[in-house]
Amino acid sequence: MNKSTRMTKQRRTILRVLKGTTVHPTADWIYEQVKKEISNISLGTIYRNLNVLSEMGLIQTLDYGSTYSRYDGNTNNHYHFRCIECDRIFDLQIDIFDKLNQNIEKETAFKVLEHRLEFKGVCSNCQNKN
Numbered sequence: 001m002n003k004s005t006r007m008t009k010q011r012r013t014i015l016r017v018l019k020g021t022t023v024h025p026t027a028d029w030i031y032e033q034v035k036k037e038i039s040n041i042s043l044g045t046i047y048r049n050l051n052v053l054s055e056m057g058l059i060q061t062l063d064y065g066s067t068y069s070r071y072d073g074n075t076n077n078h079y080h081f082r083c084i085e086c087d088r089i090f091d092l093q094i095d096i097f098d099k100l101n102q103n104i105e106k107e108t109a110f111k112v113l114e115h116r117l118e119f120k121g122v123c124s125n126c127q128n129k130n
């Protein structure tokens with residue numbers, strides 16, 4: 001097995017692991033899962049492949065500023081809610097956002113190509129704890 005083939009297998013495995021979860025995991029979490037199948041893989045390799053997959057548009061990198069990145073295998077247009085207590089990330093599928101770009105274009109002379117919008121607060125689980 002040559003080096004590029006091995007890379008492809010690693011990349012495929014990372015992609016499958018990420019597509020198989022909705023927890024929006026960290027690179028460390030993905031590393032722990034992939035290691036079960038490819039025991040000699042390194043965390044650095046995980047990061048490199050996540051970057052490549054992200055550039056290829058096959059996954060989403062969720063960048064939360066000072067904290068570590070989280071990854072999403074769902075590349076459909078959707079939004080996220082992050083709980084500041086437990087750090088869990090939830091998907092939001094809300095119709096009102098579908099026409100956001102169009103509405104901005106109606107109000108302005110801009111041609112909108114994309115937008116970023118994220119929500120943070122306290123999830124229902126954590127609200128019940130307090």
Ligand code: ZN
Nearest residue numbers: 083086123126
């Ligand atoms: Zn929470």
Ligand code: MN
Nearest residue numbers: 072074080091
């Ligand atoms: Mn998501």
